[in-house]
């Protein structure tokens with residue numbers, strides 16, 4: 001087997017090109033980026049709003065999941081410049097890790113300091129119901145880690161430091177934002193799976209016993225890479241379905257996930273507005 005030399009510039013150079021392409025289409029220079037998962041619709045009325053589709057950004061990989069628009073909205077919220085990424089790239093679409101983290105590498109090139117990530121997730125915890133918002137305070141990374149991912153993370157972090165913990169200071173800001181906005185916020189451990197199929201009952205019983213509270217197919221690869229690049233990252237899940245009732249999970253569909261996420265968007269909007277004020 002030939003070992004391919006992985007070099008950070010192979011990620012950074014395309015991200016620089018994409019940044020130049022994006023910045024030639026907008027005058028906004030965001031300090032915060034927000035990634036929206038399936039169905040989540042928030043920050044729809046930014047001041048000085050501009051929209052750049054992913055496909056107009058040189059080198060941006062093609063996004064394809066339903067419920068994801070595939071564009072960046074840039075604008076100002078109370079004077080703070082923000083970029084909202086509508087839609088992400090998933091491993092289950094066949095993307096290599098470098099594509100999945102491309103938007104994150106681009107945010108780093110753009111000079112973003114903090115990233116707020118959101119996703120739609122299934123509830124494992126018995127007290128969770130559809131519509132609940134959960135602050136991800138820990139995670140179980142249950143996706144296969146490819147050679148490429150391991151190589152790049154080790155270039156940034158070293159071989160012994162590839163773990164990832166959420167930043168306690170940002171978690172505290174998220175809790176305070178929930179208090180400021182009077183939005184109920186749970187806190188839980190996210191199990192990150194490859195997907196795209198939903199889980200079997202046996203798997204869900206396993207994840208419950210492992211300490212998982214919510215389950216989904218995204219976010220963690222980007223969050224790990226964001227932290228490796230020195231960015232602040234804080235993640236929220238919207239519970240779109242419960243998984244402990246066998247019948248409920250059997251009936252879960254992507255359409256249901258998108259619909260419930262849309263219904264929770266108003267509360268998530270309030271919460272993230274309060275968080276932006278604290279960042």
Ligand code: HPA
Pocket residue numbers: 120121122123198199215216217240241242243252257
């Ligand atoms: N499982 C995995 N991913 C998900 C789910 C689920 O039940 N709901 C939304 N994303």
